[in-house]
Amino acid sequence: MTDALPGSVAHAMALSQPARRPLLLCLSHLRWNFVFQRPQHLLTRAARDHEVIFFEEPLFQPGIVPRLDRQLTPEGVTVAVPMLPEGCRVRQWWRRSVACWMVCWRRRRGAR
Structure with a gap:
């Protein structure tokens, strides 16, 4: 959906770009x-209109070196699994990882 006038360059550009999903x-x-x-059922339905990430x-x-494994399911949900070395402080790692992932996701979508 765009506010640009039909037939304008802005309208054509808006239509040519993929829609961003929340x-x-x-x-x-x-x-x-x-x-x-139920969670999988609801999130599968939500994936029709949203980008769904299931941590x-x-x-x-x-x-192992800490990392975040991601897999896209056939239902369209991205499943993210933090892989951590034994003895790792989970809370600190979790906060940093989610914050970093959100920054990367926003950059990928062109947001600031």
Whole structure:
């Protein structure tokens, strides 16, 4: 949708750019692939109109470098799993990671 006058250059440019979908961020204690329950059902429906990111609780492994694994499901939901070394302070890592991810997401969409 655009406010530009039909037939104008601004209107043509607005129509040629992909529509930006609002972001829906879910922080969950559940695993996406455990059992298809109400959260998965609702988020799958929301993914029709929103960019949905489902953050699972972190997984811990010895000796790894902290990272955020992301996978796009067939339903259109991005599942994000923090991978952390054993003994990592989860709260500090979580705050920094979510904040960093949001900045990257906004830059990718052209927002400031």
